[in-house]
Amino acid sequence: MKTLGGSLFVYNGNKFDYCYKEAIDSLLALCDKVSIVDAGSDDGTAQDIEKHIEPHGDKVVYTRFTNEQWHAQEGCQKLCYFTNAAIDALDTDWVFNLQADEVIHEDSFVHIRNAMEGVFDTYRVRRLNLWKTPAYMLDVSQERKPCSTAVVRLAKMPSHALGDAESLAAPNLGIYKDDLDLIQIFHMGFVRDRKKQLKKMENMMVDIFHWEMDPRAKDCDELIPERFFSDDDIVPIPRPLPRFVQAWADERHPKPPQP
Numbered sequence: 693m694k695t696l697g698g699s700l701f702v703y704n705g706n707k708f709d710y711c712y713k714e715a716i717d718s719l720l721a722l723c724d725k726v727s728i729v730d731a732g733s734d735d736g737t738a739q740d741i742e743k744h745i746e747p748h749g750d751k752v753v754y755t756r757f758t759n760e761q762w763h764a765q766e767g768c769q770k771l772c773y774f775t776n777a778a779i780d781a782l783d784t785d786w787v788f789n790l791q792a793d794e795v796i797h798e799d800s801f802v803h804i805r806n807a808m809e810g811v812f813d814t815y816r817v818r819r820l821n822l823w824k825t826p827a828y829m830l831d832v833s834q835e836r837k838p839c840s841t842a843v844v845r846l847a848k849m850p851s852h853a854l855g856d857a858e859s860l861a862a863p864n865l866g867i868y869k870d871d872l873d874l875i876q877i878f879h880m881g882f883v884r885d886r887k888k889q890l891k892k893m894e895n896m897m898v899d900i901f902h903w904e905m906d907p908r909a910k911d912c913d914e915l916i917p918e919r920f921f922s923d924d925d926i927v928p929i930p931r932p933l934p935r936f937v938q939a940w941a942d943e944r945h946p947k948p949p950q951p
Contacts, residue, residue, distance in 0.1 A: 697723055697727060704895075707733075709888035709944075715793070725784055726753070731770075775789060795934045804875055817846060820876060822882060824926060828928060829929050
């Protein structure tokens with residue numbers, strides 16, 4: 693039976709409100725082995741990861757880098773370097789790479805395992821970019837998307853990420869059963885705590901990519917979704933949230949009380 697590894701890196705997951713524990717849980721539920729990298733966090737994330745993975749013993753490979761090692765990498769290479777460090781710690785036949793603000797939907801597990809038996813070495817999957825609340829996702833044209841909705845995350849080993857680590861290198865690329873929606877990642881990065889979302893945006897745009905801060909995010913103390921997209925740009929998510937992240941979402945976006 694072909695083995696599947698999960699890979700993920702985290703940097704300051706608490707400070708920037710990543711759903712990293714929920715992401716790890718989705719990988720643990722899917723994979724035979726999981727490789728987690730802390731990329732030099734200085735906000736308690738590394739210690740929280742240790743506690744979270746302790747019950748899973750040898751199923752998890754955990755690697756810690758120093759804050760100096762994080763800052764030693766420049767630009768988007770940071771993201772690629774630590775993603776590949778997580779992948780390189782695996783000895784499985786395949787890898788599913790996840791980012792720390794994403795969660796795999798449990799309905800996709802069977803399709804991921806089936807895809808590994810197919811003729812391709814790498815596969816595209818669907819990433820749903822949730823927006824405003826966890827009940828909605830963006831539905832906009834390609835040029836308006838803040839990040840890609842079709843990403844390469846399932847690959848035969850050895851494999852590596854390229855560029856900003858949004859996707860894995862893609863030789864012999866396929867789509868499982870010609871339907872991207874059979875394998876879905878829920879991207880929770882735009883529905884995190886809005887104050888921390890603004891800090892995360894600044895960290896990503898200014899500190900990592902060395903861009904100017906988006907003017908739509910200036911002069912406010914939390915991210916204001918309506919400055920970026922209108923309600924005409926969002927649609928309901930196609931299925932309930934992954935079970936791993938429901939409590940996380942409810943904590944940040946409490947449901948109104950029933951009459």
